[in-house]
Amino acid sequence: MQIDFHHTATYVIARYAGFAHRDAETIAYCAQYVDDATNSGTVKFDNGAMYHRIASAHKALDYCNFKSLSNHQVWIPFHFLPGNGGLAAGANPGQNFIEKIICKPDSYVARQLVDLCIQKQDAQYGLHLLGVTMHVYADTWAHQGFAGVQHKVNAITALDDQDNEDQGFLQRIKAKIGDTFESVANSFVGDMLPLGHGAALSHPDKPFLSWSYRSHDGTIVRRNNTELFVDAADKMCCAMQRYRVRKTDATVPGLSDVQKNTLRNMFMNTPGSSGEDRHKIWLKAIARGDFGFPAQRLEYRAKDRGSWKFQALGTRRRKDKRGEIFKYDPSFMDSDWKLFHDALQVHRLKVTRDILPRFGICAA
DSSP states (O other), X not given: OOHIIIIIIHHHHHXXXXXXXHHHHHHHHHHHHTTXXXXXXXXXXXXXXXXXXXXXOOGGGOTTXXXXXXXXXXXXXXXXOBOGGGOOTTOOSXXXXXXXXXXXXXXXXXXXXXXXXXXXXXXTTHHHHHHHHHHHHHHHHHTTXXXXXXXXXXXXXXXXXXXXXXXXXXXXXXXXXXXXXXHHHHHHHHHTOOBTTGGXXXXXXXXXXXXXXXXXXXXXXXXXXXXXXXXXHHHHHHHHHHHHHTOTTOOOOOXXXXXXXXXXXXXXXXXXXXXXXXXXXXXXXXXXXXXXXXXXXXXXXXXSTTSHHHHHHOOOOSSOOTTOEEOOOGGGGGOHHHHXXXXXXXXXXXXXXXXXXXXXXXXX
């Protein structure tokens, strides 16, 4: 999923779940910042203080940068949560380990992740952890059927849709290789883009798209992203409603039919060529009050002036310079940027050390 869902749709879902603007804004910022937190390492301050942070993304999902893509500590815990074949702990989906780490929507693994987040809400970073969790939870719908490792299980072929942007990408390949396009293109997407949904390009992340592909085992898979995204939104709303009542097993209503239809129409009728274009349309709709709650001006800046990072560190750079020394301010300890990074580290540790081992998965 892209910024239109992770930021603005997540904000709307949080409001539908009962959160007030300020808390919904924090949840949504964190959900999107998972895709934008690309710096890692130790932050050093002029008073001798230090803070270590981790990255939760490699910018632009650079499928040409295989060194970065091999970082399973990023892809598995933050973007392609293993699904254990959709089975409960103690059950195995097959003989091969790869079958355990393919992403599945609303899996038992994902539900345990949500439960853990609800249980940790009293921590200072509790709301920030909810935002991180909602990013990962939402991605189990968009990234289903793919794994956050370089493996032939991701080598799909016969990609079919009517989306101009990605069709243009394939047509550029065809123009270069001529009549052998079908066989060579199939080999290209299968062999050169084997991590996550690289071979599927941006198809899984577009809320308006219906598309199909042939999976690694020859099965034709057809997907309607709009309905998948509505289902994801409903389950996210349930998760956030349980968070608010502080009970992991609470019976909650989720989205109303009116709210589902509002989101469905927004997903279907916002077919911009990029997530950023669609994000702008969502922001305007929120500012008009189109979603049934009071109109609200919402913004998002990952870097530069006005961003959480700027507020915490005073830097406008997108990439930190090696050896840079930052001016320390006591407010850093309570800054949203630090609390987000606290939540990132807790999330990764709990996923890789607590949750996945319950399912017999040793990863990242």
